[in-house]
Amino acid sequence: MKLLKNAALKALISGALFTVASTPLIASESPITPAQKETAQQLMVTALKSELGFSIVESLTTEIGPRLGGSEAEKRARDWGAKLGKELGFDKVAIEEFTMPFWDRGHLHIALTSPYNQELYGSALGGAAPSDKEINAPIVYFRDIHALTAIKDGSLEGKVAFVDGEPMVKSQTGAGYSPSNQKRRIGWQHAERGGASALVIRSVGSDSHRFPHTGMMSKNGDKWANIPVIAISNPDADHLRRLHNLNKPLAISLHSGSDWKGEVTSGNVVLDIIGSEKPEEIILIGGHLDSWDLGTGAVDDGAGVAITTAAAKLIANLPKRPKRTIRVVMFGAEEVGLLGAFAYAKKHEANLHNHVLATESDFGARNIWRLVSNVNPEATKLVDEIAKIIAPLGIVRGGSDVKGGGPDIIPLDNKGVPTIRLSQEGTDYFDLHHTPDDTLDKINPDELAQNVAAYAATIYLFADTNVDLKAKR
Missing domain, CATH: 3.40.630.10 (Zn peptidases)
Incomplete structure (x- = not known):
């Protein structure tokens, strides 16, 4: 200025x-x-x-x-x-x-298929695996990362987990980043433990644009994710929350080509x-x-x-x-x-x-x-x-x-x-x-x-x- x-x-x-x-x-x-x-x-x-x-x-x-x-x-x-x-x-x-x-991002297609068809704006997260074929599955909604960590092993077979949460708290020092970032860091470990076909999370960011935030996930020991992990924009996450609150059946299709290249x-x-x-x-x-x-x-x-x-x-x-x-x-x-x-x-x-x-x-x-x-x-x-x-x-x-x-x-x-x-x-x-x-x-x-x-x-x-x-x- x-x-x-x-x-x-x-x-x-x-x-x-x-x-x-x-x-x-x-x-x-x-x-x-x-x-x-x-x-x-x-x-x-x-x-x-x-x-x-x-x-x-x-x-x-x-x-x-x-x-x-x-x-x-x-x-x-x-x-x-x-x-x-x-x-x-x-x-x-x-x-x-x-x-x-x-790790290379490759291609990505992600869309809501129930209760109606709507393209979503998403970004694969660093370290995510590809999908062998198009995934079409119901969404299981989790209000936050804590709800996902409480699931039983194998309880998400044939489903896609969606972790919501709030948009990041804006702060001069960026203090809101670490707590908001937990779903990106460790969410895949619990979704995979539950047997989910993929994990979708609310983008880790403080904006209201349909620009999803990418970023690197954390390893579990020396292992990376074996499932696709996608962040969707805050407005798209808000939309899924509203549909969930209306008790609408949620389903999704996605295909991701992200993978490790040596x-x-x-x-x-x-x-x-x-x-x-x-x-x-x-x-x-x-x-x-x-x-x-x-x-x-x-x-x-x-x-x-x-x-x-x-x-x-x-x-x-x-x-x-x-x-x-x-x-x-x-x-x-x-x-x-x-x-x-x-x-x-x-x-x-x-x-x-x-x-x-x-x-x-x-x-x-x-x-x-x-x-x-x-x-x-x-x-x-x-x-x-x-x-x-x-x-x-x-x-x-x-x-x-x-x-x-x-x-x-x-x-x-x-x-x-x-x-x-x-x-x-x-x-x-x-x-x-x-x-x-x-x-x-x-x-x-x-x-x-x-x-x-x-x-x-x-x-x-x-x-x-x-x-x-x-x-x-």
């Missing part, structure tokens, strides 16, 4: 932040020097005026399109990422490959800006390069790739490199199980002690509103000071013991790598997440620029500080 961007620029340019001369900081009073503070402020001004972030996500979504993990399109995206890194002048560019099982190659794209004094210490930022195949993966997660790459490039443009290495990782195969994240942690296991900070942008492209952290006490004081510098962007200081850093950071966090997170506004994120509606037009360039400004200032200050960032939590 222009007003937000212009207001932030006005505050910065007018000197609201540039208080170095009038209120000089003594080095012992702050972990940030006056020169570092001024550089961070200048980075924010530059980022708010820059169109680099938007041009990167526009290029990715337009030139490459949907990028399902393990697909030929994801391979083209890796090549695109490496080429971009070289064009932007990163000091080191690498593609780190790994192998993975490839082992393929995926990979992570790694871009480095080498530090000037402590090159062995790594500040890792990034996003995931793959996307679901229904849209073009603009908000999930082309935006994250663009934000972090653009922020790193703006830092690289400074007259002097910061002390520590800044590493941008475009993670592969995130949507299908954080496969790139685990591959990165395994490949770099011997050097994780030198990964002194990690964070990921993977929650859309709306404004950042909060900074949280999970670092050592000395670094926590640094975070507090950084929060003051980025506050004019509309960002508040959040908790200092918040684990995470982003989905792809989980394997690093589990190994003790310190993390921060710049939390984005997520109230409408799950209107678009994993749907055909995840397209470039949903990104506001000014809001994206605010993200780049926050990342550029924050990551520069971490990379250039004398504070010991190594884990001692």
Whole structure:
């Protein structure tokens, strides 16, 4: 939104932040020097005026399109990422490959056949099995996932289970996702235990469009589903509920071609800006390069790739490199199980002690509103000071013991790598997440620029500080 961007620029340019001369900081009073503070402020001004972030996500979504993990399109995206890194002048560019099982969506037809014929809008869920032939069966209605988990073994033979539930609760933090997502994660295990021919669930999303949300299911041990599992749009789920409440006999026909296609190659794209004094210490930022195949993966997660790459490039443009290495990782195969994240942690296991900070942008492209952290006490004081510098962007200081850093950071966090997170506004994120509606037009360039400004200032200050960032939590 222009007003937000212009207001932030006005505050910065007018000197609201540039208080170095009038209120000089003594080095012992702050972990940030006056020169570092001024550089961070200048980075924010530059980022708010820059169109680099938007041009990167526009290029990715337009030139490459949907990028399902393990697909030929994801391979083209890796090549695109490496080429971009070289064009932007990163000091080191690498593609780190790994192998993975490839699931392909195939075709899908799903329709209501009783009490009348009506096409439904559905999407196969990741890991679902195909139907050997057209399934025509009565529907057994379950009000929520808890009702399905209570069924007796074999009680759904010859039937299709439908799990309803409520549309996701909208939340700034996305807190409604996990409870709503249980039916997608584990529903198939109970439907299969009951002998159902297929499982249909209410789409895991907060929108009211006839755009079903896809997503990956969870394995049961090392096993995936042996039945088709389909998410239908919220309006279609509402329709089935109303018919059920009228005691109408419900039946469905469906045919799904989704299936596993064997082992393929995926990979992570790694871009480095080498530090000037402590090159062995790594500040890792990034996003995931793959996307679901229904849209073009603009908000999930082309935006994250663009934000972090653009922020790193703006830092690289400074007259002097910061002390520590800044590493941008475009993670592969995130949507299908954080496969790139685990591959990165395994490949770099011997050097994780030198990964002194990690964070990921993977929650859309709306404004950042909060900074949280999970670092050592000395670094926590640094975070507090950084929060003051980025506050004019509309960002508040959040908790200092918040684990995470982003989905792809989980394997690093589990190994003790310190993390921060710049939390984005997520109230409408799950209107678009994993749907055909995840397209470039949903990104506001000014809001994206605010993200780049926050990342550029924050990551520069971490990379250039004398504070010991190594884990001692």
